[in-house]
Amino acid sequence: MAARNGRTVHDLRRENRTAVLQRLYFDGPMSRHSLAPATGLSSGSISNVVAELLADGLVEEAGSVGSDGGRPRTLLRVVPGSGHMIGVDVGETRVRVELFDLSLAELARTERPLAHKGRQAYDVGVIVGHIRDGVAEVLAAAGITAGELLGVGIGVPGIVERSGEGGAVVHGQTIGWDAVPLEHMLRLSGQLPEHVPYFIDNGAKTLGQAEMWFGAGRGAHNAVVVLFGSGVGACVVTDEVEHGRAVEWGHLTVRVQGRRCRCGALGCLEAYAGAEALLARWQEAGGQPPYDTDEETALTAMLAAAYPEDGRAPDPVAAAVLAETAEYLGAGLSDLINLFQPERILVGGWAGLQLGSRFLESVRTHALAYALRYPAGRVGIELGRLGPDAVTVGAAILPLADFFAHGGRRAPAPDAPVPSPAWRTSLDGRLA
Known part of the structure; x- marks a missing residue:
């Protein structure tokens, strides 16, 4: 049976299961009484859906809470091992x-x-x-x-x-x-x-999906999540693209006839701001990255050289390359600000988190200086919260x-029998 808007009863049941599951997942434990206003479903629909989810082993009781002098209300939560x-x-x-x-x-x-x-x-x-x-x-x-x-x-x-x-x-x-x-x-x-x-x-x-669901992006309607590793990339989340859209931000041209990028083009942001390029530029400027080691170790050494904590004088070459990189990143972020006008920009990825505490403020200053004033005045730029x-x-x-x-329903195994519709079962019984 189809509803007036084209959705079937099956569709409505699936959507109701999805609404209850997601609300319990993100905000639970919750009582049946609290689920109704939180999901917009009637108390009858809540009772039916919860009964199904309990029977499926997806939801379990998790204690109770008082109800203004009445009977305690049972709390429900999603079963972690389901x-x-x-x-x-x-x-x-x-x-x-x-x-x-x-x-x-x-x-x-x-x-x-x-x-x-x-x-x-x-x-x-x-x-x-x-x-x-x-x-x-x-x-x-x-x-x-x-x-x-x-x-x-x-x-x-x-x-x-x-x-x-x-x-x-x-x-x-x-x-x-x-x-x-x-x-x-x-x-x-x-x-x-x-x-x-x-x-x-x-x-x-x-990365964007994780930060928007559980990290620094929670509560934002639109955001840009930047991945800064060996290369750079970004995910744009808007009301129209709820789960985000990856954009090849690292291959935005920031310098005509500039450095050769890993993609083969000239002047890409990644050729200046990715960790691989950052370490190469340090070496080209006379720096001495550790020999025969991975990028994470080498970047740690570069940070230690630029910002020593043992009383030694800073390495001016490493400090200068990092300062220039902060400006390139800031200019790159300004393009994202002008194009998408996000509420938040979140910087993640192993290199972004490693460098962030040292030069995020400089990146933020450059981004706001290069961006248009109106969108720049509405955006927050911060580090992601979920780690590497x-x-x-x-x-x-x-x-x-x-x-x-899919309402918490698994895809059936290919050899699992598919139940016949009820009408077919009834008619087959008449013909037997």
Whole structure:
């Protein structure tokens, strides 16, 4: 039966389940009495939905609370162990894999280092192997079977295209990936049952998802979340794009005929403000980055040289390069301010968090100086709150969000019997 606006009764029931689940998830524990005004549903609808969710094992009772002298009201909450998700961060220095329960408590994690620098580190066969082995390791560590998962979310560098047959295809120009059918390659491994989905998206978008749901973006209607690592990227969240849209901010041209970027173009922001470029510019200016080490260690050494805490004189070369980088980043942020007029800009990623405490104020000053006065006067610029693991958490949110969107119902296994409609059962009984 279809409702007047085209939605079926099934659609309405799913939407009601979604509303109750999400409210309990973000604001619970709550009573049935509190759920009604919080969701806009009638008390009868709340009773029906809660009964279903209790029967499905998704919701449980969690104590009681007084009710102005009346009978105590039972509190309800989402059961943390009623679902499990895996988040994967295909990062610059490692592939990180984490297993979470429904409350996003970490149950197991593993990391696979990327041993070589540059595009060699991103050999797609190696990356697929790291993801496959990492998923197997965290499942074994927690005693969870692959079929129990709500899904595996993966944050990757580059543009992600949705393909009808093969799933997600990644265009990662800076890492040498040209239309890589990553989802198809993962499916070929046969590790996950067909009913367990992969969710593959840009790493900046997964970072944005995490910060908007649980971090410094909570409560904002529109925001830009910046990922500052070896390269730079951004996720734009607006009322029209609720879950965010990744934008290739790092490849905005900031200097005509400037430095060669990893993407091959000249003058990109990433060629000046990414950690890889920052360390290269320090060396070109006469600095001495540590030899044969990863970028995170080298950036730590650069910060220590520019801002020594042991009484030594600051390294003027490192300090000058960092100051110039702050201006480039500020100018880049001013473009985001002018284009999208966000309430907040959040700076995350391992390099952004490492540098942020030292030069966020300088970045903020430059951003507001380069931006138009009206949008600049309305934006807050701050660090993300979820730490360097935020991409992994955001990747795990992708299957969680899909689970909520389906009213907390899992996709059926392909061999599971599909019940016949009630009318068919009745007619078949007459014909028997």
